[in-house]
Amino acid sequence: MTNREQSAQFQMANSASDSAEHSFSGVEDRLSSSNRSNGRIIAGEGLQVPFSKTEDWADSGDISSFSNYRFHQCDLTRKQAPSSENKQREQLQQLSSDYGLLDNLQCNVASLPIQTCLGETTKFARISTKLPDINEARKDKPFQIPISSLELLRNHGSGFKRLIGDGVLEPHTGHGKAELSTTEIMRIASAKYIQSSSGPGDDLALPDYSCLSEEKIRNVQLAEILLAAADKVGCQQFDEASGLLDQCDELCCSTGNPVERTVYYFSEALREKIDRETGKISIKGLGKRMTLDVEEDSMRPSLPIIAHQQLVPFSQIQLFSSIQTIVENVAEAKKIHVVDFRIHSGIQWTVLMQALSARRECSLELLKITAIGTSSQQVIEDAGKRLETFAQMLNVPFSFKIIMLQDMLELKEDLFDLDEEESIVIYAWFLLKTMIYQPERLDSAMKVIKKINPCAMVVIEAESNHNSPAFTNRFAEMLFFYSAYFDCFEECMERDDENRTVLESVYFGQGIRTTLAAEGEERTIRNVRIDVWRAFFSRFGMVEVDLGMASLYQADLIAKKFPCGSSCTLDMNGKCLIIGWKGTPLSSLSAWRFE
Structure with missing residues (x-):
């Protein structure tokens, strides 16, 4: 059986199990867009408020307490002299x-x-807060992570992909300059990894790399290594996965660009997953795990x-x-x-x-x-x-x-x-x-x-x-979701902002680790x-x-x-x-x- 046939067979098996994986209490998580509608709201006196025209919607950290609001000084003349x-x-x-x-x-x-x-x-x-090339990794092994499902990729990608006639991904434009978002880079890396592992996809349009900067190309390659590591973890090939995560550690850091930050915290989560599965404690895995109760701390x-x-x-x-x-x-x-x-x-x-x-x-x-x-x-x-x-x-x-x-x-x-x-x-x-x-x-x-x-x-x-019992399905969902958040932080906060570091490491980092590495009732973030x-x-x-x-x-x-x-x-x-x-x-x- 060829790699493409094996991949297609695996995709069919995943598709058959989706209804069981994407549910809780017997309620199915339907991925179809048939019930989704787009439109615009008419507000005020003829004011038209346009809403974004996304084709399909592809989930924080918990953003909970709100304690930073300037009260409007209400007109109290009817009550006060x-x-x-x-x-x-x-x-x-x-x-x-x-x-x-x-x-x-x-x-x-x-x-x-x-x-x-x-x-x-x-x-x-002041409040103190505790705060390359990967072809060898793919050799002799068909791509098995459910990201290889074109339908799953389409569900994630269609909300932000903008393909023009020649098949080039049109970058997100913000603040006057064209720039690929972190989520778009993850999508490109996913498409490249699928194509190189399973053969060319019928409807996967890859960008013209001549239009990408060297940094963006490095980011795509880094994301590919992370995908390969997740593939190995999903196949329980933990030694190979650890080797790939070592490569990630050499190429990313928690203070770098948003792609590097995303890969850094997902790499931590994959290491903890390996530690849980093998019973070994690594310095970068369970040995580094934080015990903060995020839900209570956010109060x-x-x-x-x-x-x-x-x-x-x-x-x-x-x-x-x-x-x-x-x-x-x-x-x-x-x-x-x-x-x-x-x-x-x-x-x-x-x-x-x-x-x-x-x-x-x-x-x-x-x-x-x-x-x-x-x-x-x-x-x-x-x-x-x-x-x-x-x-x-x-x-x-x-x-x-x-x-x-x-x-x-x-x-x-x-x-x-x-x-x-x-x-x-x-x-x-x-x-x-x-x-x-x-x-x-x-x-x-x-x-x-x-x-x-x-x-x-x-x-x-x-x-x-984020509720699928299948690790690889959760990984696919979370990668796009958290990529959007890390991209948002890049645009809204300075890279060296201490508060951003705490948000990403304590709240997001722990959320990613808990959701990816834990199973059963220990997986409390869903x-x-x-x-x-x-x-x-x-x-x-x-x-x-x-x-x-x-x-x-x-x-x-x-x-x-x-x-x-x-x-x-x-x-x-x-x-x-x-x-x-x-x-x-x-x-x-x-x-x-x-x-």
């Missing part, structure tokens, strides 16, 4: 320093209640997370658009009850308070927030105290309750103080993915939510499939696409809710406030907003209710 107005505003400014400020963001849209203004940057106390505002939210647009787009969606779903409610499963600093609810205090037609009788937590009780209590103080400043009637659980299975309907007259909203910011590896907890939580029967459930999740969540929510009788024109307008408006905003892509998948980087999807924002 003119003589006390300045004092009131000074108090609000002082309180805002507890959360931090958001530089260079001004969203003064008359038709929208959520607004911000320019301000000086808060000075935070506490830190300099790296604050820098991320200042300089990278995704968190702010998610926050403002999601709060706008909540505002629209409780427009006529006098009593509002928000259930937040991961409150973090609580900054999102100061934005909601300002929006509700500005309402003219429907006065607010009570804003109730219930915070659910399984750890970091002191952090949640501190968030509650800040929110209570902020509510007093705005004269917003407010109550705050904490429900601490040892296990999500303990969550019951009778733990909530429910009022028949209140409108309930569930806020799930990167929550559901934390329970995918424990489906009984996810099902239990959903059953409780159904009994509460919220008027809306706002869900923010990463948009990628993500699935919006199509999977749709199928899952439908089991509980949930239907998708329109986000609303104002929410989509907020997303586009905030993206434009960032210097790198032109590279941040927004698209609609049904009624869901997909937020991406240069066409590669990174997160989804959707709203749901029970029929």
